[in-house]
Amino acid sequence: MPLLTDLNRPYWTAGADGKWRLQRCSDCKRLIHPPALRCPHDHGTPEYVELSGRGLVETWTVNRHQFFPGFAPPYVIAFVTPVEDDRVRVLTNLVNVEPDDVTAGMAVRVTFQRFVDDEDEVFIPLFEPVL
Ligand SMILES: [Zn+2]
Known part of the structure; x- marks a missing residue:
């Protein structure tokens, strides 16, 4: 479970309806991540916007050790x-793909993994290949 704060709570819970959302600056229109109180570029006000859920793999690593x-x-x-x-x-995890099949620029789409504990319900954005 991610540690929820007032700032990041919308990010971790926004996937309840299957839509991926990030903050966008109301002034320069750049997307902002991780969640911030102000745009890091011009100090504009961030607002959450709904995205297509599509993305591209920029870089990745394969973890072969059990840390958690x-x-x-x-x-x-x-x-x-x-x-x-x-x-x-x-920063995310790729799912439904063999580690050796991941390539730079690979088209992916969001999928959410739901976690629940005593207080919170979160939807972790993960990504899988677009078939
Ligand atoms: Zn901005």
């Missing part, structure tokens, strides 16, 4: 850029 219970290796850790703005990147 419940995360069975191997798994793929990647930076994905949303098709709406390739100047922002999101």
Whole structure:
């Protein structure tokens, strides 16, 4: 479970309806990630916007060691850029793909993994290849 704060809560819970959302600056229109109180470029006000859920793999690594219970290796850790703005990147995991089949620029789409604990329900954005 990610540690939820007032700032990041919308990011981790926005996937409840299957839509991927990131902040966008109301002034310069750049996407912003990780969640910020102000645009890092011009200090504009971020607002959450709905995206297509499509992205491209920028870079990745394959984790072959068990660091955390419940995360069975191997798994793929990647930076994905949303098709709406390739100047922002999101750290995520790739799923439903063999690690050796991942390529730079591979087209991916969002899928959400739901987690629930005593207080919160979160939807982790993960990405899978577009077939
Ligand atoms: Zn801005």
